[in-house]
Structure formats: structure tokens, C-alpha cells
Amino acid sequence: MIAFADLLERLVFTPGRLAKIALLRRYFATQPDPDRGFGLAALTGELAFQAAKPAMVRALVEERTDPVLFAMSRDYVGDLAETVALIWPAAPSNAGPPRMTEVVQTLLSTPKSELPAVLAGWLDASDASVRYALLKLITGELRVGASARLAKVALAEVAEGRIAADEIEEVWHSLVPPYAPLFAWIGGGGPRPDPAGAPVFRSPMLAHPLEATDIAALLPSAYRAEWKWDGIRVQLVATPHGRRIFSRGADDISQAFPEIVEAMEFHAVLDGELLVIRDGEVQPFADLQQRLNRKAPGAKAQRDYPVAVRLYDLLFDGAEDLRPLPFDQRRVRLEAWHARHSPPRMDLSELIPFATVDELSVIRDGARAASIEGLMLKRGDSAYVPGRPKGQWWKWKRDPLTIDAVVMYAQRGHGKRSSYYSDYTFGLWREDGELVPVGKAYSGFTDAELVTLDRWIRNHTIHRFGPVREVERGLVLEIAFDAAQRSNRHKSGVALRFPRVTRVRMDKPAEEADRLDTLMRLIAGATQA
Amino acid sequence: MPPHPETWLKVRPDGLYCEPGDFFIDPLRPVGRAVITHAHADHARPGHDAVLASPETLALMDVRMGVGRAGAVQQALPYGEPISMGEVRLWMEPAGHVLGSAQVAMEWRGSRAVVSGDYKRQPDPTCLPFVPIPCDVFVTEATFALPVFRHPPAEHEVAKLLDSVALFPDRTHVVGAYALGKAQRVIALLRRAGWDRPIFLHGAQMPLCAAYERLGIPLGELLPATVAGKDKLQGAVVIAPPSAIADRWARRLAEPVVCNASGWMRVRQRARSKGVELPLVISDHCDWDELNQTLDDVGAPEVWVTHGREEALIHEAAKRGIRGRALRLVGYGDEQEDLAEPAAA
Incomplete structure (x- = not known):
């Protein structure tokens, strides 16, 4: 548990992706089996114990500590598990802290009534860092600050280039902790684990954004066009061994969408967009968010936010891998497959006919529905390759909406940007002359602009709250965003999708920035003509 | 019966004042006579007329403030050498906080108080270790006085x-x-x-x-x-x-x-x-266990807490029959470890 606790401690504070990978790689390369396997399971969320409730932990610590001092400490520290980890009185013993494997196996086999005594024994034998890891693991609150994908990239690095992270992805969902066959494979001491028909995830093919320079070189006849829908990209996997819905990041989200799982009466792997579709109309992303927030939706949520999948691609038909086929052939197979099965809650993403790039550009500009982000362009001869191969698929987003907003607060960034005020909360003027915050942006500017912005923030600070500075109402930023949505979580009543800074308007007086009304008129739905 | 230290060691707006010796300890404003425990900026302030401190503390104050700015008259007092200040017998012992840091021990008419300044008990290769001095009143800080603070080695x-x-x-x-x-x-x-x-x-x-x-x-x-x-x-x-x-x-x-x-x-x-x-987690202050260990080591029936989380320490001391008193001296930075030094370059 010591190595795992150390890893956890460093991951939580480490902002850099490469540094996180280095930490993970070292853990996997140096820890023995099966400890590292259980560690991997804990990191990727596959080991979520809910063996102990916070009340049990509190009861344990209250037996060992003065309640007055515990209350003062809790107030000071905030987090319960952290307070307990820090305050737990040392009990000198010869037993060292438990190994990861011992913890997992004991939790699986110990009756609930005996757990407090077991846990107390472990806490006695551990230092604060191990105690923290133990308590977070046992209460199912382990938040690592590293994605499952990062763990797989680190595993691929342990294999020193012999195995790609995407290959690990393709066997991942057929494996169970502590992953002995996986570690044997990446260590060069075993064969590739055989998924044997298990419903596993395949890394999706992704698109590059289409820049102005790429447009000129585009050969229209080589490409097929589809709408780019504003939902979440999903992979539907149904085999004789099971059904899964995976997010783009390989998270298993099947439980959140039971009506889709129920509709998967076939054996195939499909790529598509999960959307809320009401009376044939795709609804704004905010509606889908209502479903994404729920792990297990009730009947009401299913009725109020009906979901469906718009199919883009067919990767497997039964056991047949179609990914090496060109897009055009896969499309033919997809259409035939859809006609044959006509699965409920699934329709086809329509192909948009066009002859020239100019024509396509007109189509793109004409799409006003908030649920459409723009266009996708896919080469007709493109095989389905994991990752982002150059020149195969393009995403051509609609021109964003923009507002001129006033900077209200600035916060320091993370990692390389920790010395810069790089996160900006901006606001718009309300009727009554008050400036109300409408969003936060931390990208879109150049490095040179960041230096200017940082200097301006430092020279115009009026209040400081920890890492946040409140600034004079004097700096206007042009903010671009994909859509505006009504929100009751924000004081202004509106939330922006993907806000980013497009221009620094040093020239513009703050009083001439946009009014909140202007933004309200851009809200999704209000624009749908 | 010897006089209780509260009759001769008093909290004034300028800081802790020893009446029969006519001097302040770590005063917050310029005074006539100051005894300084250590050279950190919140304890060693410039502009006093006369300053008494350990030789190392005086040297470090010169570096920080400029030569001579620590006090018009400076007297260096090595550890363990008692002197008379008015009617008071005074000596210093190491506090283990930083180089030159000292506890100030004072005796008047058979009553003894020790002002520890900031101190720690962990070993430190750059200064002498803290020496417990038995006393009637022990004056302590409480920067890390919560049981969640336990500094690892x-x-x-x-x-x-x-x-x-x-x-x-x-x-x-x-x-x-x-x-x-x-x-x-x-x-x-x-x-x-x-x-x-x-x-x-x-x-x-x-x-x-x-x-x-x-x-x-x-x-x-x-x-x-x-x-x-x-x-x-x-x-x-x-x-x-x-x-x-x-x-x-x-x-x-x-x-x-x-x-x-x-x-x-x-x-x-x-x-x-x-x-x-x-x-x-490297601190030049005591953690919770060290604070409590120190109260036991000096054996004082009464402890005065200058600054920090005094409530918790006084609560814990009371359980062992030690009387606690919060002095609430404003100006000693309990956030001192976080305080910024002006960037020189």
C-alpha cells in the first residue's frame, strides 16, 4: 500500500500529463504482481469498494480521539478522510502497513461487522499517506487525477514500444483485476490476452479541425459529408457475451442508458452519437446533460429526456472486422445492416450531397440548429484507424458566436501556466448597470497575448482571494462560443458552450462591451427558426 | 510565597513586558529595551534603543536590516550566561528554531517564567537543540497546535x-x-x-x-x-x-x-x-506531539499561548491539570512560513 499511496499523493498534485505518465510507468514497472494489478484497478475505477460508510469511519475515529479536538481538526482540514488520516494516533506495532493485495482480498472476504476492527488495525500500522489512500479506497471516494487512458499509455510505455496503448484498449474490457495476463503480455512474458468474444472497446477514429489552409487543398470528390451533432460520441458493442455502451474515452456508460442497451438486439460494433431526440428533433446538449448526470435514470428521466443513437459507422458486423474496409464500403454495409435489423432508438447519420467546397460552405453556414456543431468530412477510401490519422477525417465547425465581455476575475493556471493569470471570468452588463459573470475562458490567446493579459491583471487588481484576483472593469475580451444555453446554475441565467478568447480588445472601453440581453437572444431555441 | 508571574510579566500593546526588568520581549513596535528571541521579521523588528539577543541573532539581524539598525545599543548574550536586568535574573537557552534562536528565562523573587519564542524539537543540523527549562509559567506559540499536525522526520x-x-x-x-x-x-x-x-x-x-x-x-x-x-x-x-x-x-x-x-x-x-x-512537510515549529511533550518536559503548572491555535492546546493542557491562558498577541505571523520575502532579484 505504501507505493500506491505515494503514487496517489504525487498524481493528485501533478498537473503535467507527461509527468503523470512517468509516475504511473514507474509504479507499474517496479511493483510486484498482483499488487500493481489491484493498484491499476483502483486507478481506473474498476475497484470501487463501498465497504465503509463515512459514518463508520467517524465512529472509529471518535473512539480514538478527543471529540473536541476532532471537531476543531475537521473544521480546519475540511475533508473527513483526510482529517482521520492525519489525526489517527500512532500505535507502535511490528506489523507494517498492509499490502495492496491484502487490502483488496480482505475487503472482499470480511463480513461488514468485522470491518471496523480490521480497518482500525490497518490504520494503526500505517502512516498518514497510507491511511488516506486506504480510507479513500474503502469508502469508494478515490479520485486520482489521472484518467484510465493515461494508465494505459503508461502500461504501453512499460512495454517499451512493443505494444501500443490502443492495443491494450482492445483487450482491456475483457480483463479483470489483478490483470495477470495483461502484465505478462506487456512484460514480454506472455501472449496477447484473447478477448474471446467479450464486448471490448476499440479506440475510435478521430478528426482534425479543418483550417483555412486545408480547405484550398480539399478534393471534393474524395470526401463524404455528414452533420457533426452536438451529443456525445459513443461506441455500441454487442456480442454473444454481452452489451456495452462506451464513451469516447472508454468509460463504460451502459448503466446510464438502459433503453439503448435494451435496443441492442444484435451482434455488432457501431460508432455513433448519443443524442436526446424529441419528436424527431435533436435537442440541445443541455438536455443530454440531464441524462449524463445520472448513473441510473428513473422512468421519469427516460421519458423526459428520450435518448437515441445516430449511427456513423459499422466497425464489426457479427465477428467480421470491417475496419480495414474503405469508408464507402463500410457505409454500404451500415445501411444494409440498419435496413436488416432496424433497431429501435437508432437511425442513420445522413450523407449530405455536395459538388463543390463552396456549396458545402453554404450548407455549413445555413445550419442554425443548436444541436449541429458543423460538418464532418470523411475520405471515401479511409479505413477506420484508431487515433487521428492526418488527412482522412476533418471536422469543420460552424463559425462560432461571439460576444465582447468584460474581465471580472482572473485565476492562475496550472503546470506550465502556474505563474500566469490565465483563467478569466468574464461578464456582461445587465439593464441595471451591474456586470454579471457569464462564463470562464482559459484558451484561445497566443503566448504573447498571455504575457500582456497577465501584466494587465497584475496591474489592475482590486482584491485578492487566494489564487483569484478581482480586477478593475477595464479589459474587454472577444469571446467565441458554440452555443448559449439557459442555466439556473449561473447568476446570469445563461451558460456558454466551449467559450474561448478570440481577441484581446485593449482598444475597447468596458462600457461598450455587450449587454446580457444580446446574449439572451442567442440562446439555443431562440435562434431556431 | 513567590509572586505569580502575571504580576510582573504583562501583555501591553507593544508586546510582552517584564516590569521589574523594564524590558519587552520581541516587541511589536520600537521600544526602549528589547530582548529578542530570534531574527525572524515578526519577532525582530527594527528601531529599538537597546537590544539584547544571542550573538547569532544579532548578526542575522544586521544582515536583514542593515548593520546597526537592529538597535542603537546592542548586547550579545551567549546561551546559559545569566545576567541581571533591573531586579530580574535573565538567561537564554537554545530554542532549536533557527540559528541563534533562544528561549528567555526570567526569575524574580523566586518566581520563574520562560518565554520560548518560536521553537521546535526535531533535530536540525543548523542549530542547537531546544533545552527544556523547568518553570512556573511557560510561554509558548501554538502555530501547529492541532492533532492533525504531525511532522514526519x-x-x-x-x-x-x-x-x-x-x-x-x-x-x-x-x-x-x-x-x-x-x-x-x-x-x-x-x-x-x-x-x-x-x-x-x-x-x-x-x-x-x-x-x-x-x-x-x-x-x-x-x-x-x-x-x-x-x-x-x-x-x-x-x-x-x-x-x-x-x-x-x-x-x-x-x-x-x-x-x-x-x-x-x-x-x-x-x-x-x-x-x-x-x-x-518540513517545519521549524513544533507539531502537536512536540508541543505537548514540551509542556510535560518543562512541568510548568501554567502555560501562556502567544499565537496560533491556542484553543486546542489549552484544551489539551487542561486535561493534564495545566492551566492555560491565551495572550492573543497580534502581529506574530502564525502564517509566517507562508510569508513572502521581498524578492531581491
Whole structure:
């Protein structure tokens, strides 16, 4: 548990992706089996114990500590598990802290009534860092600050280039902790684990954004066009061994969408967009968010936010891998497959006919529905390759909406940007002359602009709250965003999708920035003509 | 029966005042006669007429304030040498906080009070260890007086730092450390752990490190970080004031791993809000156990708490029959470890 606790401690504070990978790689390369396997399971969320409730932990610590001092400490520290980890009185013993494997196996086999005594024994034998890891693991609150994908990239690095992270992805969902066959494979001491028909995830093919320079070189006849829908990209996997819905990041989200799982009466792997579709109309992303927030939706949520999948691609038909086929052939197979099965809650993403790039550009500009982000362009001869191969698929987003907003607060960034005020909360003027915050942006500017912005923030600070500075109402930023949505979580009543800074308007007086009304008129739905 | 210390040692707006000796201890404003426990800015302020302190503290005050600014008349008092101040017998013993730090012991008519200043019990290669003095009233700080504060051995934290240097050999490890005491302790601990390469310093750290060396604390090869090129700082350890580690100054470093050496680093939110990537729990104050151990060691029936989390310490002392009193002296930074040194360069 010591190595795992150390890893956890460093991951939580480490902002850099490469540094996180280095930490993970070292853990996997140096820890023995099966400890590292259980560690991997804990990191990727596959080991979520809910063996102990916070009340049990509190009861344990209250037996060992003065309640007055515990209350003062809790107030000071905030987090319960952290307070307990820090305050737990040392009990000198010869037993060292438990190994990861011992913890997992004991939790699986110990009756609930005996757990407090077991846990107390472990806490006695551990230092604060191990105690923290133990308590977070046992209460199912382990938040690592590293994605499952990062763990797989680190595993691929342990294999020193012999195995790609995407290959690990393709066997991942057929494996169970502590992953002995996986570690044997990446260590060069075993064969590739055989998924044997298990419903596993395949890394999706992704698109590059289409820049102005790429447009000129585009050969229209080589490409097929589809709408780019504003939902979440999903992979539907149904085999004789099971059904899964995976997010783009390989998270298993099947439980959140039971009506889709129920509709998967076939054996195939499909790529598509999960959307809320009401009376044939795709609804704004905010509606889908209502479903994404729920792990297990009730009947009401299913009725109020009906979901469906718009199919883009067919990767497997039964056991047949179609990914090496060109897009055009896969499309033919997809259409035939859809006609044959006509699965409920699934329709086809329509192909948009066009002859020239100019024509396509007109189509793109004409799409006003908030649920459409723009266009996708896919080469007709493109095989389905994991990752982002150059020149195969393009995403051509609609021109964003923009507002001129006033900077209200600035916060320091993370990692390389920790010395810069790089996160900006901006606001718009309300009727009554008050400036109300409408969003936060931390990208879109150049490095040179960041230096200017940082200097301006430092020279115009009026209040400081920890890492946040409140600034004079004097700096206007042009903010671009994909859509505006009504929100009751924000004081202004509106939330922006993907806000980013497009221009620094040093020239513009703050009083001439946009009014909140202007933004309200851009809200999704209000624009749908 | 000897007089109770509260009849002759009093809290005044200027600080703690010893009436029969006519002097203040660590006064908050300029006074006629001041006894100074140690050279940190919140305890050693400029502009007094006469100053009594340990020889090392006077030397460090000269470095910080400029020669002569510590007081018009300066008297150096080595540890363990009693003198008379008015009707009071006074002597100093090591406090183990920073080089020269002293506890002030005072006796008047058979009654004895000890003002400990800031102190710690963990070993420190740059200063003499704390000596418990039995007394009637013990005056203590309570910076880390909550049972969540338990400082691990400093060697353990330095090992963590060196492990990280080995894992990220191309990056600079910049350690935030208060310029007086903490910086030199971290350097000395690194040397003991076998780190014999040059250690790079922020400009604000240079004069006090030089002073420590003059006072007989060897720190090995120290170089200014400001003139070293980025490539020279790859794999290097740089010591800088906590205010500089995640600010503009740090942009000259090679992909820095931001470390901070402070007792506050024990609490995650503290480390996170400062943007620290590697928190090092190294403190020049007592943790909870050391504070309570010290109360037992000095055996005083009464303890006065100057600043910090006095409520918790007084609560715990009461359980052992020790009477507690909160002095609530405003001006001693309980956040001292976080305080910024003005950036010199």
C-alpha cells in the first residue's frame, strides 16, 4: 500500500500529463504482481469498494480521539478522510502497513461487522499517506487525477514500444483485476490476452479541425459529408457475451442508458452519437446533460429526456472486422445492416450531397440548429484507424458566436501556466448597470497575448482571494462560443458552450462591451427558426 | 510565597513586558529595551534603543536590516550566561528554531517564567537543540497546535525530494523555503543525504546563507540561480522564497517541479491552493506531539499561548491539570512560513 499511496499523493498534485505518465510507468514497472494489478484497478475505477460508510469511519475515529479536538481538526482540514488520516494516533506495532493485495482480498472476504476492527488495525500500522489512500479506497471516494487512458499509455510505455496503448484498449474490457495476463503480455512474458468474444472497446477514429489552409487543398470528390451533432460520441458493442455502451474515452456508460442497451438486439460494433431526440428533433446538449448526470435514470428521466443513437459507422458486423474496409464500403454495409435489423432508438447519420467546397460552405453556414456543431468530412477510401490519422477525417465547425465581455476575475493556471493569470471570468452588463459573470475562458490567446493579459491583471487588481484576483472593469475580451444555453446554475441565467478568447480588445472601453440581453437572444431555441 | 508571574510579566500593546526588568520581549513596535528571541521579521523588528539577543541573532539581524539598525545599543548574550536586568535574573537557552534562536528565562523573587519564542524539537543540523527549562509559567506559540499536525522526520521529506529529482532528471526542482532558517536547513539536509552538486539560490536567499556560513554552518557550493542558464538548471535543486516558486521569477527554470517546504504542506488544500506539485512537510515549529511533550518536559503548572491555535492546546493542557491562558498577541505571523520575502532579484 505504501507505493500506491505515494503514487496517489504525487498524481493528485501533478498537473503535467507527461509527468503523470512517468509516475504511473514507474509504479507499474517496479511493483510486484498482483499488487500493481489491484493498484491499476483502483486507478481506473474498476475497484470501487463501498465497504465503509463515512459514518463508520467517524465512529472509529471518535473512539480514538478527543471529540473536541476532532471537531476543531475537521473544521480546519475540511475533508473527513483526510482529517482521520492525519489525526489517527500512532500505535507502535511490528506489523507494517498492509499490502495492496491484502487490502483488496480482505475487503472482499470480511463480513461488514468485522470491518471496523480490521480497518482500525490497518490504520494503526500505517502512516498518514497510507491511511488516506486506504480510507479513500474503502469508502469508494478515490479520485486520482489521472484518467484510465493515461494508465494505459503508461502500461504501453512499460512495454517499451512493443505494444501500443490502443492495443491494450482492445483487450482491456475483457480483463479483470489483478490483470495477470495483461502484465505478462506487456512484460514480454506472455501472449496477447484473447478477448474471446467479450464486448471490448476499440479506440475510435478521430478528426482534425479543418483550417483555412486545408480547405484550398480539399478534393471534393474524395470526401463524404455528414452533420457533426452536438451529443456525445459513443461506441455500441454487442456480442454473444454481452452489451456495452462506451464513451469516447472508454468509460463504460451502459448503466446510464438502459433503453439503448435494451435496443441492442444484435451482434455488432457501431460508432455513433448519443443524442436526446424529441419528436424527431435533436435537442440541445443541455438536455443530454440531464441524462449524463445520472448513473441510473428513473422512468421519469427516460421519458423526459428520450435518448437515441445516430449511427456513423459499422466497425464489426457479427465477428467480421470491417475496419480495414474503405469508408464507402463500410457505409454500404451500415445501411444494409440498419435496413436488416432496424433497431429501435437508432437511425442513420445522413450523407449530405455536395459538388463543390463552396456549396458545402453554404450548407455549413445555413445550419442554425443548436444541436449541429458543423460538418464532418470523411475520405471515401479511409479505413477506420484508431487515433487521428492526418488527412482522412476533418471536422469543420460552424463559425462560432461571439460576444465582447468584460474581465471580472482572473485565476492562475496550472503546470506550465502556474505563474500566469490565465483563467478569466468574464461578464456582461445587465439593464441595471451591474456586470454579471457569464462564463470562464482559459484558451484561445497566443503566448504573447498571455504575457500582456497577465501584466494587465497584475496591474489592475482590486482584491485578492487566494489564487483569484478581482480586477478593475477595464479589459474587454472577444469571446467565441458554440452555443448559449439557459442555466439556473449561473447568476446570469445563461451558460456558454466551449467559450474561448478570440481577441484581446485593449482598444475597447468596458462600457461598450455587450449587454446580457444580446446574449439572451442567442440562446439555443431562440435562434431556431 | 513567590509572586505569580502575571504580576510582573504583562501583555501591553507593544508586546510582552517584564516590569521589574523594564524590558519587552520581541516587541511589536520600537521600544526602549528589547530582548529578542530570534531574527525572524515578526519577532525582530527594527528601531529599538537597546537590544539584547544571542550573538547569532544579532548578526542575522544586521544582515536583514542593515548593520546597526537592529538597535542603537546592542548586547550579545551567549546561551546559559545569566545576567541581571533591573531586579530580574535573565538567561537564554537554545530554542532549536533557527540559528541563534533562544528561549528567555526570567526569575524574580523566586518566581520563574520562560518565554520560548518560536521553537521546535526535531533535530536540525543548523542549530542547537531546544533545552527544556523547568518553570512556573511557560510561554509558548501554538502555530501547529492541532492533532492533525504531525511532522514526519525531515530526512524522509528530503528523500522524497531526491527521489523526484531522480525520476525527473531534466526538470528543475524549485523548493520554496523561508530565507532564514528553513532554506539553510533544507540545504544542510540535502548535503547529509549525499547531494553534493551545487545548489542554486534565489537572490533573496544569498545573504543569509552567507551569514550562516560565516557563523560556522557549512552549506557546500551555492550558486545564484539568476545567472545560470536554463540548461544548467536541468536536474538542479533551486531554493527560493515561497512567494517566488510559482510566480514570474520561476519562468527562468527548466519545467520546474514546484516544491514547498512547510509544516502547512501536511494539509492537501494548502498545498493545492499554492500550486505545489511536491509538498514537503518540513517545519521549524513544533507539531502537536512536540508541543505537548514540551509542556510535560518543562512541568510548568501554567502555560501562556502567544499565537496560533491556542484553543486546542489549552484544551489539551487542561486535561493534564495545566492551566492555560491565551495572550492573543497580534502581529506574530502564525502564517509566517507562508510569508513572502521581498524578492531581491
